[in-house]
Amino acid sequence: MRSSARALGHAIHPMLIVFPLGLLSTAVVFDILHLFTNRAGFQVAAAYMIGAGVLGGLVAGVFGFADWLGIPPGTRARRVGAVHGLGNVVVLVLFAVSWLLRADSADWAATGVALGLSFAGAVLSVLTGWLGGELVQRHGVSVDDDASLDATSTLASRPGGGRPRQV
Numbered sequence: 001m002r003s004s005a006r007a008l009g010h011a012i013h014p015m016l017i018v019f020p021l022g023l024l025s026t027a028v029v030f031d032i033l034h035l036f037t038n039r040a041g042f043q044v045a046a047a048y049m050i051g052a053g054v055l056g057g058l059v060a061g062v063f064g065f066a067d068w069l070g071i072p073p074g075t076r077a078r079r080v081g082a083v084h085g086l087g088n089v090v091v092l093v094l095f096a097v098s099w100l101l102r103a104d105s106a107d108w109a110a111t112g113v114a115l116g117l118s119f120a121g122a123v124l125s126v127l128t129g130w131l132g133g134e135l136v137q138r139h140g141v142s143v144d145d146d147a148s149l150d151a152t153s154t155l156a157s158r159p160g161g162g163r164p165r166q167v
Helices: 012-016 018-037 040-069 076-103 112-137
Strands: none
Touching: 012 018, 012 040, 018 040, 018 076, 018 112, 040 076, 076 112
């Protein structure tokens, strides 16, 4: 099922999710490093990663929602997509609250609650990421209808409206 939100022939949502996923998981790594080293720079870096990750997640979510709307109602893919999307909203809320708790501190210090929320968000993001993989690999969501091992490039020109040339 071809994605409804595309750029240059590719689905936008899968291209964007790498940024919030990377930023938020890096924030958790920085939190863990701070716990082991007690260096303040790690907690500041974690806070910035969370802020950027939440913003990136909101942008990626807009395109994911557009794709979800294109999934036929009553299908298993639509139900899996709903759990995937709602789960990711919870992930963003967990990290956003963690960020807000840190913002109260002059040095972005993370309380135990802030850390717990980030760690819970990270665990949940693994589950929602798995569901996203399930959507693509099992249900063919966001896969081009003409996909094959010998498909032409999405950038192949179509002069005169004919068949795309092999690249």
